[in-house]
Amino acid sequence: MVGKVARDAATAEFFDGTARGELLLRRCHDGHLSSPYATACETCAAADLTATPAKGGGTVVSHAAAHRRDGTTLPLVIVELDEGPWWWSCVVGAEPHEVTTGARVRLHHERADGGSEAVPVFRLVAA
Amino acid sequence: MGEAAADPLTPRTMPRGRTPAIVGLGMTEMGKVYDRTAAEFAADAVRLAVADAGLSLEDVDGLLTSAGVGGGVGLGLARDLGLRDLAVLSEMQSYGSTAGQMVQYASLAVASGMAGTIACVFADAPLRQGTSTGAAYGSRGAVGWRGVLGASGIADTTSMYALAARRHMDTYGTTQDQLGHIAVGQRAWAGMNPRAQFRDPLTLEQYHASRWITEPFHLLDCCLVSNGGIAVVVTSAERAGSLARPPVHVHGWGQAHPGRSLLRHENFGLVSGAARSGPAALAMAGLSVSDVDVVELYDCYTFTVLITLEDYGFCPKGEGGRFVADGTLGPDGKLKVNTGGGQLSSYYLWGMTPLSEAVLQARGEAGERQVADHDVVLVSGNGGVLDHHSTLVLSPHAPGRA
Ligand SMILES: [Zn+2]
Numbered sequence: 001m002v003g004k005v006a007r008d009a010a011t012a013e014f015f016d017g018t019a020r021g022e023l024l025l026r027r028c029h030d031g032h033l034s035s036p037y038a039t040a041c042e043t044c045a046a047a048d049l050t051a052t053p054a055k056g057g058g059t060v061v062s063h064a065a066a067h068r069r070d071g072t073t074l075p076l077v078i079v080e081l082d083e084g085p086w087w088w089s090c091v092v093g094a095e096p097h098e099v100t101t102g103a104r105v106r107l108h109h110e111r112a113d114g115g116s117e118a119v120p121v122f123r124l125v126a127a
Numbered sequence: 128m129g130e131a132a133a134d135p136l137t138p139r140t141m142p143r144g145r146t147p148a149i150v151g152l153g154m155t156e157m158g159k160v161y162d163r164t165a166a167e168f169a170a171d172a173v174r175l176a177v178a179d180a181g182l183s184l185e186d187v188d189g190l191l192t193s194a195g196v197g198g199g200v201g202l203g204l205a206r207d208l209g210l211r212d213l214a215v216l217s218e219m220q221s222y223g224s225t226a227g228q229m230v231q232y233a234s235l236a237v238a239s240g241m242a243g244t245i246a247c248v249f250a251d252a253p254l255r256q257g258t259s260t261g262a263a264y265g266s267r268g269a270v271g272w273r274g275v276l277g278a279s280g281i282a283d284t285t286s287m288y289a290l291a292a293r294r295h296m297d298t299y300g301t302t303q304d305q306l307g308h309i310a311v312g313q314r315a316w317a318g319m320n321p322r323a324q325f326r327d328p329l330t331l332e333q334y335h336a337s338r339w340i341t342e343p344f345h346l347l348d349c350c351l352v353s354n355g356g357i358a359v360v361v362t363s364a365e366r367a368g369s370l371a372r373p374p375v376h377v378h379g380w381g382q383a384h385p386g387r388s389l390l391r392h393e394n395f396g397l398v399s400g401a402a403r404s405g406p407a408a409l410a411m412a413g414l415s416v417s418d419v420d421v422v423e424l425y426d427c428y429t430f431t432v433l434i435t436l437e438d439y440g441f442c443p444k445g446e447g448g449r450f451v452a453d454g455t456l457g458p459d460g461k462l463k464v465n466t467g468g469g470q471l472s473s474y475y476l477w478g479m480t481p482l483s484e485a486v487l488q489a490r491g492e493a494g495e496r497q498v499a500d501h502d503v504v505l506v507s508g509n510g511g512v513l514d515h516h517s518t519l520v521l522s523p524h525a526p527g528r529a
Contacts, residue, residue, distance in 0.1 A: 002278050002279060003269060003277060003278035005269045005270065005271075005274035005277070006269065006270045006271075007271070010271055010272065011274075011275065034390070035389050035390070038388075042388035042389075042390050043388075043390070061294065062297065063290070063293055064286060064290045064292075064293055064342055064344075065339070065342035066280055066286055066289075066341045067338070067339040067342070074280045076279075076280055076286055076341070077290075078294075078389075085391075086389035086390060086391075086393065088276060088279065088281050088287075088290070088389075089279035089280070089281070090280040090281075096342065101294070112278065116278070117278075119275060119278045119279055120275075120279070121279060
């Protein structure tokens with residue numbers, strides 16, 4: 001379901017995390033949590049951040065349904081992780097009409113065939 | 128105005144010195160035009176704009192350039208045009224808000240005396256003969272942060288705006304039908320624009336029947352893709368009086384770059400930079416939204432029009448859907464919005480699309496689609512995914528007499 005992606009210097013630690021099944025958030029000295037790609041704390045602008053894995057639970061903030069050239073339809077989502085940061089990805093194992101704003105989701109990782117890095121995606125949590 | 132002026136982002140007055148005016152507009156052939164590079168479109172547009180003003184290239188002492196996705200428009204344009212001894216020359220990039228920003232920086236240069244006559248140009252040639260429109264704006268290599276987003280299925284700007292639009296729909300009850308009213312209203316205007324790529328009338332039924340790109344966006348929620356170039360010439364109001372065309376005075380301007388962080392409580396999809404930029408520009412002009420006669424909005428998607436109307440204050444936040452569906456849009460509507468058909472129906476040259484139509488309307492040169500009252504024309508630019516915003520307040524009247 002997911003596509004191929006290669007790491008670069010900025011994403012090496014992130015993809016080391018996804019290979020372990022972890023989505024690495026960024027934490028400052030004051031304990032604020034920022035998005036995985038933040039280079040400064042998104043709350044206090046501190047530059048000294050360390051990686052900390054998300055626990056994996058989240059809530060759908062918004063959703064969309066991409067109609068792809070192969071005729072399939074992929075549910076896209078913005079998820080607010082329970083820690084606060086957002087992550088944009090897709091929902092696997094569900095049809096677009098099943099994905100709604102406010103739905104609970106769980107982090108999961110998938111890898112495209114042929115040696116790509118693992119990519120964070122979501123699955124719906126049964127209500 | 129007191130409350131707005133207390134905001135540090137709000138400029139208080141027109142800079143002292145010469146007041147700026149747009150005196151030239153140059154538009155090349157646009158659309159599926161394959162015989163020129165972006166640099167050639169840019170050079171043609173500047174020559175047309177300078178001639179339109181009744182000036183010659185020797186009169187130009189400033190040049191600001193803006194390139195699209197295809198690149199190829201930059202500092203070299205000065206050489207291509209044979210321009211010498213320029214007092215201002217730069218490439219600019221804030222995506223769809225750049226055109227409005229170029230006019231702002233040109234206005235500041237004119238007001239300060241840094242330069243006298245400045246050409247601002249955007250050109251792009253993403254379409255190649257025999258290639259699909261989608262391929263023209265296709266995704267690049269899947270590497271790094273952008274790559275992980277694409278690998279997750281969020282491979283284009285349309286997906287990101289679709290996520291913004293759905294959030295607005297789910298929060299405020301905005302409907303698909305309401306988005307459709309924007310596409311239908313603008314197409315009705317396009318029918319009167321000889322430059323429009325799509326001029327056939329459009330019904331709401333046809334809108335709903337057009338294929339999905341990324342829900343909630345149908346094909347007809349999305350801008351088209353065009354090759355071409357547009358330039359404007361900015362000089363002082365004093366000089367404008369002796370030139371070929373009626374001057375379009377620049378009364379006010381603003382920019383806003385929210386610098387979104389993607390965390391809990393973020394207002395992505397609900398409020399854009401227009402909420403700060405619009406009031407700042409109107410306050411600088413000493414006007415309010417009720418004074419605006421013509422509104423030319425950046426419309427990469429139908430939704431962009433809706434959120435900008437709300438953020439500019441034409442209706443309360445969250446009521447944009449009801450506002451656009453209530454007889455507001457189209458030639459018979461209560462508010463004259465995107466009178467040339469916009470990027471949805473006419474031509475897509477980033478922020479030059481709304482700006483060019485604004486200049487034509489302010490001059491009274493919009494032909495069959497000319498709006499009778501055109502004393503105050505409000506123009507927006509929008510770049511990134513609601514990341515960058517610019518606003519201009521234009522008028523055929525000199526400041527103080529709008
Ligand atoms: Zn912090």
